[in-house]
Amino acid sequence: MASADLSEKLICCVCLSTCEDPILLRCGHNFCRECVEDVLHTPEGSGSHTCPQCRDEISEGPALLKVRPLDEDYGTFCTDCTCSPLPAVISCLYCEASLCDNHLRVHSKSEEHVFTKLNLTCSTHKKTLTYYCTEDAACLCVTCSLSEEHRGHHVEPLAEASPKKEESLRNLRETLSKTQKASEERVESLKQYLRGAQEKAAAVTERVVALFKDTRRQLDILETKILKDITDQEEKATASVCDLIHELEIKIAQLSRDMKDVEDLCAVPEPLPVLQRWVRHSIEDIEVVHDEDRSDLDVGLISVTLHTALSDIITKVKRDFYVQQTPDIVLNLNTASNDLHITNDLKSASGSDFKQNRPKLPERFEYNQVLSTRSFPSGRHFLELETCLSGNWRLGMSYPSVARKGYHSLIGHSNKSWGLCRYLNQYFVIHDRRVVPVPHKPSSQRLGIFLDYEAGHIGFYELCDPITHLYTYTSRFQEALYLILSVYTGWVRIRN
Template identity: 50%
Template sequence: MATADLRQELDCSICLNIYTDPVRLRCGHNFCRVCIDRVLDTQEESEVYTCPECRAVFQDRPVLEKNRKLCNIAEHVRCNNPERETGVFCTYPVHSPVPALKTCLMCEASICDIHCKTHKSREHNLIDPTTSLEKRKCSVHKKILEYYCTEDDTCICVSCTLAGEHRGHLVETLDEASEKKKEKLRYVLQTLTTKREETEKRVQSLQERRSEEKEKAAGVTETVTALFRDIRRQLEELEKRVLSEISRQEESVLLSVSDLIQQLEIKKDELSRKMRHIEELCNMSDPVAVLQEPDTGNLCDIEDRERHDDQVSGEGDLDVGLISETLYTGLSDIITGINIGIYVQGPTDILLDVNTAGNNILIPGNMKTVSVSDINQNHPETPERFQDYPQVLSTRSFSSGQYYWEVEVSKSVLCRVGMCYPSIDRRGRQSAIGDNNKSWCLWRYNNQFALRHDSKLIQLPDNIRCDRVRIYLDYEAGQLSFYSLCDPIRHLHTVTATFTEPLHAALCVWDGCIKISGGESGAGRNLQRDR
């Protein structure tokens, strides 16, 4: 019972037979490679993969790892227990059913190890145990199949070769034909094994890349999160500082105004007293008493005092300019800190080299615009000049670092923008940017977009709206990226290569005009993590 239970552990839960080429999922369960591949293929449309045994969920198609120890155990059990696979028993058992070792085609009987020795002496045709003897006979002559017709690719009997429809055909013995086919199958198996190993290496490489990208994204996320956390802290401190300055000025102004109010209250009381005195004088009937009143002359200085009070009232106002300056200086310091933290600068200054310009394009004095012309410009012929295409290179080359520059393409429906080596051909069919292995470009044609390199196209989706293009170069990383500056900015494609020469900006226009944007020189963007 213990042996039977142990053998059950070697059964694949899908086909219920002993494992064949067993492989293991990440959850730890094992299956025949063919069985689990078939299951995963059916799950592929739903993009959710599950283990048939424990229902563990995998977001990506799981990589199948060969279980070599289990494979060896299953093969050992299969070899020592043939009845496990065939279910065929000896036709001549003595007492109880005995597993068959061979099947005799001559006797049409299955025999065990003991009877097999006798049949060997008779030189009968023995094969692996089977119950399907009808498949081993000729359907026409009902004789054992012994030969293989190479012209019709079918197994035949002796009568077929002598008097049947295969008479005169080139035939081989089954063993010969089988060995030839096995040889072909071994070659196919070797080829498939090599391809599978290459595929496994590719999967492993992509898994490593996925891990690297996840780690990279986590690092950038950590950097950006820390940056925003620091910005919020600085903004909170700036807010406290500005509000404190407002409160300080408010307290000072209110104190000044309170003093002024107190002075005016005193003045108001004085005026009220003088008004009562004057009213009393005005109500006197004795003219001598009115004229002899000594205080009437003091009333003349009221206007001067009021003028002085008006001047005092303009002092101590809230200094909005100082508050604005404090706020502006604080924000400027924060922006400066951000620039240092993520190293952001403007687009690289690109000027066009008229010595490389084709004869049917115009380049105005700012050296940033290219337009096509029907009139031959008759430029002096130089080795650097493009002879057959309306294109031009930049004066500046890039052999290290990170840069980006932008191009307005809204006024041209047939143009190319990109970068190339200075060794690009200047005449001939392969001198167009994108039509050789020394240039890469974004090609716009009839409102469609494609990446072009060495005359090969990578077609971009039809729904791209792109009037302004950004080209970003990371020379050391070997990356050339193209972006559509719509809202929001859209990544179009990134070319990965090992650059072997300096790179020049390259423009080609067949209609309208295109224009380089920006003008400040500087490097590209680089997120720097605090270590």
């Protein structure tokens, strides 16, 4: 320990025990004051003196020899040591005492005795720091505590301030520990989310790659088949035409010979031979070759084959990604507010300046809202809608149990509906009265809602080029979902 190291340095070279009233010669060796003065005053020699240990000459006489206390070099000594003081290793703020290792072991350990490290000395007044100013958060000596700088401040002894500070630090440490634990849990949660997102992206990527690979394979097969059909039809048409050409060429040669015979008969002067030979070459003997037997390319058959095969491929693509074909969706007139105009085909809703005078029904909305007739209790579905270029409206999905009157009936004003809102040419999403601005300016009249019931996702998209993802809600659905529209100015139309 520090006191043991210093004790070894404080061994007197004359009496070989711990220095009493220790001093330090200029050569750096330690002695008891009494021992070194006895040595330096011995009448040996001519008045010069030497260090008893290293024999370095000390030119000045004993009266002029400068010595300095060891505490200038070795700090504070134990206040409880009576004969040979040892260096202090700690201070008791309650007793205002400095203690060595030996006296620390026997000192009182009760709560009021607060121990602290040494060097608590005021840099200005060179006095022990014994007070604490709570306003300036500074340790003070007695003189500092009475100075003008700290007059009127709350000053208390270090022995009282230290436990309070320790309690405050313990509370701070507990708060920091809780914050650290919460942050670590949050980091772990985010890492799990990141791993899940990466795994999900990898799985979807694998499915998409496999889907396109299979689609390309089917398209290659279809291309090969269609091209083979075209080639077969071409060969068939070519063969029939070539046969027809060959037959006609033979006929043309025969006709040339017949024409030569006719010319020869015309040159014969006797009538009898002409009449006899002409009978054998009457006009009825000439066969006319018609081209109705030729084959043509059946483009219609190719088109039907191609269309059917492509439709089958598209159906398989949809089936592989479990997006169900959404049947025709219409609006439920019995839920439509009297402030909402519904077109005859039950596809469009718009704000109305005139009351529609529909009958009072328990399912009818008080405000400008309407539900669809079709429910979505499971599966994946994609709904496409169209809106006007301007206007204020909301659209989304809702439970059928959503309120029909009051503030909570509005889309997104309860936990029973999820909505996309357009207001003052800005998109917002709203659910359970929590409004989130969407950082995308409206740029298309076409919008899409993607519902994955089992996964608990409701996604909103703007169907521009490219398609823009606006927002996706994640929840655990408790009821079947319905399309819900709310229009104040402008119009919204179902495109499905």
